[in-house]
Amino acid sequence: MLNKKIEDALNKQINAELYSSYLYLSMHAYFESENLGGFANWMGVQMQEELSHALKIFNFVNERNGRVLLKAIDQPQTEWKSPLDVFEETLRHEQKVTGMINKMTDLAISEKDHATASFLKWFVDEQVEEEASANKILQQLVMIKGSTGGLFMLDKELGKRSYKSSAKED
Numbered sequence: 001m002l003n004k005k006i007e008d009a010l011n012k013q014i015n016a017e018l019y020s021s022y023l024y025l026s027m028h029a030y031f032e033s034e035n036l037g038g039f040a041n042w043m044g045v046q047m048q049e050e051l052s053h054a055l056k057i058f059n060f061v062n063e064r065n066g067r068v069l070l071k072a073i074d075q076p077q078t079e080w081k082s083p084l085d086v087f088e089e090t091l092r093h094e095q096k097v098t099g100m101i102n103k104m105t106d107l108a109i110s111e112k113d114h115a116t117a118s119f120l121k122w123f124v125d126e127q128v129e130e131e132a133s134a135n136k137i138l139q140q141l142v143m144i145k146g147s148t149g150g151l152f153m154l155d156k157e158l159g160k161r162s163y164k165s166s167a168k169e170d
Helices: 004-033 037-063 083-110 114-144 148-158
Strands: none
Touching: 004 037, 004 083, 037 083, 037 114, 037 148, 083 114, 114 148
């Protein structure tokens, strides 16, 4: 059974993951409006991943006899100056999520909740991948800045990404 502090932190993270999904859906819409279908695809996959993270935590809370309490999701940003601006925001957002996961892991350890600490290890590892992926695209955008051809080549590459569930969602 979850203690109240852990349950509250997990509920807060469910909300944060749902917000992340909503943010990436907004970025998907931005890229669609800019006729960058590959970038839109990448963000659509990212949106699905974040939703799966929320569901993974949702199910864990229920498995531990906790109570999931869903709250309102903040409206995400809807406008950006450029694809570079979007990926700068993406990396900042992933770094923020990493901090939240680390703080929650610290809480689980301090509360001696070994099951939650073990569960959160997957998210700690996932955040390394999330930051690296966002940073890689950001660095590529920095390299091609001003090159329309480079942007379209990257767009084509990002269009190849597909969603592969890695989280227990059911």
